[in-house]
Structures are given as structure tokens and as C-alpha cells.
Amino acid sequence: MASLIEIRDVAKVYKVGQEEVRALDGVSVSVEKSEYLAIMGPSGSGKSTLMNIVGCLDTPTSGSYLLEGQEIRDRSDDELAAIRNRRIGFVFQTFNLLPRADALHNVELPLIYAGIPARERRERAVESLRAVGLLDRMHHKPSQLSGGQRQRVAIARALVIGPSIILADEPTGNLDSRTGEEILEAFGHIHGGGNTIILVTHEDYIARHAHRVIRIRDGRIESDERVPVGGRQA
Amino acid sequence: MSRFSFGRRVAEARVKFVEDFRLAFGTLRANKLRSFLTILGTLIGVCSIIALVSIINGLNRYVAKEIAEEGSATFWVDRFGIITNAEEWMRAMKRRPFDAHDYRSLVEGSTTASEVTARRWRQEGVKFRSHRLERIGILGVTGGYEDTHSLAIAEGRHFLREEADRRQAVVVIGYQVRDEFLGALDPVGKELRIGGRTFDVVGSLAKRGSMLGESQDDLVLIPLSVFEKSFGRSDNLHFVVRAADSSPEGMETAQEEVRAIMRMSRGLAPGEPDDFDIVDSKMLMDLYRSFTGGFFIVMIGIVSVSLVVGGIVIMNIMLVSVTERTREIGIRKAIGARRSDVMRQFLVESALLSVAGGAIGVALGAGLATLIRVTSGMPVQVEWWSVAAGLGLACSVGITFGLYPAARASRLEPIAALRYE
Ligand SMILES: Nc1ncnc2c1ncn2[C@@H]1O[C@H](COP(=O)(O)OP(=O)(O)OP(=O)(O)O)[C@@H](O)[C@H]1O
Numbered sequence A: 001m002a003s004l005i006e007i008r009d010v011a012k013v014y015k016v017g018q019e020e021v022r023a024l025d026g027v028s029v030s031v032e033k034s035e036y037l038a039i040m041g042p043s044g045s046g047k048s049t050l051m052n053i054v055g056c057l058d059t060p061t062s063g064s065y066l067l068e069g070q071e072i073r074d075r076s077d078d079e080l081a082a083i084r085n086r087r088i089g090f091v092f093q094t095f096n097l098l099p100r101a102d103a104l105h106n107v108e109l110p111l112i113y114a115g116i117p118a119r120e121r122r123e124r125a126v127e128s129l130r131a132v133g134l135l136d137r138m139h140h141k142p143s144q145l146s147g148g149q150r151q152r153v154a155i156a157r158a159l160v161i162g163p164s165i166i167l168a169d170e171p172t173g174n175l176d177s178r179t180g181e182e183i184l185e186a187f188g189h190i191h192g193g194g195n196t197i198i199l200v201t202h203e204d205y206i207a208r209h210a211h212r213v214i215r216i217r218d219g220r221i222e223s224d225e226r227v228p229v230g231g232r233q234a
Numbered sequence B: 001m002s003r004f005s006f007g008r009r010v011a012e013a014r015v016k017f018v019e020d021f022r023l024a025f026g027t028l029r030a031n032k033l034r035s036f037l038t039i040l041g042t043l044i045g046v047c048s049i050i051a052l053v054s055i056i057n058g059l060n061r062y063v064a065k066e067i068a069e070e071g072s073a074t075f076w077v078d079r080f081g082i083i084t085n086a087e088e089w090m091r092a093m094k095r096r097p098f099d100a101h102d103y104r105s106l107v108e109g110s111t112t113a114s115e116v117t118a119r120r121w122r123q124e125g126v127k128f129r130s131h132r133l134e135r136i137g138i139l140g141v142t143g144g145y146e147d148t149h150s151l152a153i154a155e156g157r158h159f160l161r162e163e164a165d166r167r168q169a170v171v172v173i174g175y176q177v178r179d180e181f182l183g184a185l186d187p188v189g190k191e192l193r194i195g196g197r198t199f200d201v202v203g204s205l206a207k208r209g210s211m212l213g214e215s216q217d218d219l220v221l222i223p224l225s226v227f228e229k230s231f232g233r234s235d236n237l238h239f240v241v242r243a244a245d246s247s248p249e250g251m252e253t254a255q256e257e258v259r260a261i262m263r264m265s266r267g268l269a270p271g272e273p274d275d276f277d278i279v280d281s282k283m284l285m286d287l288y289r290s291f292t293g294g295f296f297i298v299m300i301g302i303v304s305v306s307l308v309v310g311g312i313v314i315m316n317i318m319l320v321s322v323t324e325r326t327r328e329i330g331i332r333k334a335i336g337a338r339r340s341d342v343m344r345q346f347l348v349e350s351a352l353l354s355v356a357g358g359a360i361g362v363a364l365g366a367g368l369a370t371l372i373r374v375t376s377g378m379p380v381q382v383e384w385w386s387v388a389a390g391l392g393l394a395c396s397v398g399i400t401f402g403l404y405p406a407a408r409a410s411r412l413e414p415i416a417a418l419r420y421e
């Protein structure tokens, strides 16, 4: 049976003036359903580039990416939008919330693009905010929330439509370690619910939550290890 | 299966539309001044449509009514006819003025006219006791004028053919003259002085109102014979003919007969052009129509220019808005907005902007039309079709000029948009 995510020999090349930057240089990786995967590596090694490709926000220069056995390169723009909308929840390091919308509306947004009617939308968004413990802040704008609260809104948004894959690019990068722990706990719960999680991080203690750690350097996979059950934290 | 998915598609589209409107209203409210400046072009364009259409239509109705009142069975025979340029004026000036012989020829020779009135007109002061009114229209007419003019009597009577023949100094006064001289007094039997002669008032006219801001009630009617005794024969003499048969064919026959009699009376050889003109209400109406037709074309020009300028302003502001909101677009795309979703969002916004401009334009245009009705008394009325056309035009301007910015927004790559600083 095909893997959930199957990346084969993917390269991403940026041209900056005359120079070529090989952000990814022949990366192959498969991810099975319900895995909890951490991607680590030094700054500039290509982690975000890889995540954006997995999240269908960006396309590889060469190589192939199969999601549930289907080649992403052959998908139309609208099909990619539908995949981003329904199958993947993306959590960004910089939150990427709409500044003029309140927390509730930010969480509702994916449901709007899924065409879900207002009443159901609201119920599901409220439920999602409850899950991240932000019910009492649902009418706050992002500027009226703390960093940790903003990230929890972003997580509620990523979860609200019930995607099977959660991608998080340094979700705790802008947070202190205690808030970071809270966020990680939330991911633990999500994983417990049967979701596949891929998380980018710099910190070893964060990676320890995962079941598998991939290390990247200069656009190549340096190591790909399963973490023994004993070494894991909850 | 396909019916089910079609129904769902419609429901989903509605969900998104509602959201687009909420969003567009929010943006409009958040940038009130900028939005207002953006919509000025469409505002002015639509305001002009509403105001000008109601004014022209009001004018049309008014003129049609006035001309119809002048009578569809009467026509004028005049040395000048309809003058629209200096050349025609010069040509008419060279023509020999009409005289009593021409009049007698018409009266005696015509078989198809039921009445022929000769008239001269000038402005003079009119005195009642110590009270004097300047520049009152003095109309000298032959007896029987009431058959060729629609002049309703309010008090007393018209002067009679015998009175005119006997050169009696009798006068029928217009509403305004009566009102200013006599107020509530009975005008009949009062004495007026016109051009150094004393006239007996035999009747007064009903109010006629004003035409294009000119009062139609500041006139008096006296017998032509007395007019000529007082003021000589220098004022233009012309004739008003009433056809016995008022059908279009009857009018045609009467005009042809009058033309033949006039040519004979004025000694024109065959092949020589007429040295007089015949004018009827149909010609006046045609002239008026060609005149307002030109006006309509000018109006369409003004409106098009302001709508196009308005559209360009909208396009410019929408381009700025797309750039400002690049990150927002990136976020929306990252969580599942399709190209068409982004496209629609921006189109709804530009359409809403221009329709808002159009709506304010409709309100101002309607206000303007009402103001003109109240101040001028013309039957100016806002036409519902002009409101629909104005709003429709505004909306299509918004959509047309919003297309390019919206397409640009929709084509942004999600990752590039997210990275935009
Ligand atoms: N749009 C771009 N144009 C040119 N070069 C780019 C672009 N995006 C990324 N790069 C380059 O690709 C390489 C990988 O970038 P990437 O953002 O994936 O790194 P990262 O591993 O996420 O780093 P960090 O831990 O600092 O977030 C970097 O050298 C970067 O300079």
C-alpha cells in the first residue's frame, strides 16, 4: 500500500541573480498515516522549503510528491486549494492570522472556503477554540492576544476542518519554553486523535515528543531515525 | 448524484458570497475617506445621468404639452420661420415684409382655412392710474383670434370682430397684468393706458404659467388696427391659420393652399423660392427633438468620460489594495481559497465601491431633479429606468475595471504572497 506522503528525489532551486540556491537537493522521504515526525536542522538547511512543498504551498523544481498515491504536480490550482483546505492543516511560525478579523472569524475561515453555512461554521469554530482553551478570547483580534494565544488560534484554525495531516513550521519558535510546552501538549492530543503530524523545530526537547526525527543539512537528509519509545515524552 | 452536487455548489457559492459582501463592507468602512474619493467619478457620472434624464424628459413632456396646446390644427405663416443661424436670419431680413394685401388675399382666397388671424407684437409700458408696468407684451390681433389661439378667458370676454373692425380701443389683459394692477378687483370696465391711448378692459385671461422660466402672463391683447394706429407698421406682421380639417391630410392641404395664395399675392414667378415660411407644431416638435437629441449626445459624452475616469480611479485603488493585502491573500490561499474565491472577493469589493458611488449619485441626482421642479415648476420627474441604468452602469464599471486587479490578486502564488513584507 502506498504511503500517505511519498517524496522522491525532490529538489528546489531558487535563482537569485546569477546564483542558484539549492534549497532542497534530492530529498526522498515517506511518511505513513498517524506518524509524528520532527524535522530538524540548522537555519537555512531547507526545512521550511520542504514543509511548504509537503503542504502544497509551493512546488518542487524537480522530483515527485505523491499524496495518498496521487502526483501533486498533476493537480490543478483548484485541486491544490481543496487539498490545502480539507486535507492539510498548516501552522506557521509567524501565526499568519488575519489582523482585522477576530479569533472566531480567523478559525471560521477554512470553513468558509469549504462552503459551510454560517450556523454550522460557528459551532465548529467555537468547538475548535474550546479545544485549544480560548473560548473566552474568541472576540479578540490577534493584536489583542498574546503570542501563545495567537498560536493557539492558528492551531484551532488548522484543526477546525478536521484535516488528517497537520504541518507545523516552528510553531513554538516565537514563544517562551513554557508556552511552547503547552502548544506541544496540544499537538500530543491531536496526534492521539489519529492525525499525522510533521513538525519543524530547532529544539531537541521538542523533537523528543516525536516518534521519528529527520535531520536536514544543506538541502539533503542527513539522518532519519525512529525514536525508541523509552526516549519519548508523553 | 449530479443534482445533489449542483445544489451543494449553489449553497456553497451563497456562503462565500455573503462572506465577500461582509468583507467588502468592512473594507469600505475601514477606509471611509479613501473609498469616498474612489467613488467620486461614478458618483458624478450617475448623478448626471439621473439629473439630466429627468430634466430632459420633464422638458419633453412640458414642451409636448405646450405645443399641443398651441394647437395641432393651426399653423403660422411668417417671414422668418424657424431661424437657427445668422445666415437664415440675413436671408429672412431681405424678404419683403407681409402687408395688408397678403392678409386680404388669404382671408378671401382660402377655402380650407376656418380662420386667419394677423398679428404684430412688441413690448411697451402699460399704465393703470399711477401704476406702470414696463415691458409688457402687446399683441395686436385681428378679430376672431380666439379661434387660432388657445387663450382661456377668466373674467369678461374676448374682444369682438366688430370692435376690432371699428378700431375700438379695447383690451384683454393677461393674468399677471390683471394681478399686479387690480388684485382682487373686477378688471372689466377698468381703463388702461398703452402707448398714449386709453383702452377699456373687456376681459382677462386665465393663468398660463411660465415656460422655461419666462412668464406667459405678462401680455395684453388689442385689435391689430388700433395697434397699427398707435405703433405703426414696423413690427413684424405674421399670420396664424386654422385649418377647417384638422387631420394631417387636412393640415397638408390647407398649407399647400396657403402657400399658393401667398406666392400669388407676393408676385413670385414659378421656380422662384418662397419668400415666407410655414411653421406648424409638428415642425416645432421636430426642431425641439433634434435640439435635445444633440443635448442627449453631449450628455452621453459627459457621462461616459466621468464613468471611465471613475473606473480608472477604482482600478488604481484596487491595485493598491491588492498590493497592501498581499499577505492576506497569501493566508487565504494557504488555507484553501481558490483563484476564483480571491477573484470574486476583489470583484465584489470594486463592484460595491462603484455601486455605492452610483447610489449616492442617484440620491444627489434625484435631489437635483426635485430642486429644479420646485424652483422652475417644470414637470421634472426621476425616471425609474434611469435609476436602473445608472446603478447598472456603475456596477459594470466596478466589475470591468476591477477585473484586472482581481485577476492579479487571484494569480498570486500562495508562498510568495505569504513571504511578502
Ligand atoms: N524565495 C527564495 N528565494 C531565494 N532563496 C530562498 C527563498 N526561500 C528560501 N531560500 C533559500 O533556501 C534555503 C533554505 O531556506 P529555508 O527557509 O527552507 O530554511 P530553513 O531550514 O527553514 O531555515 P530556518 O531554520 O532559518 O527557518 C536558504 O538558504 C534560503 O536562503
Ligand SMILES: [Mg+2]
Pocket: A047, A048, A049, A169
Ligand atoms: Mg524555516
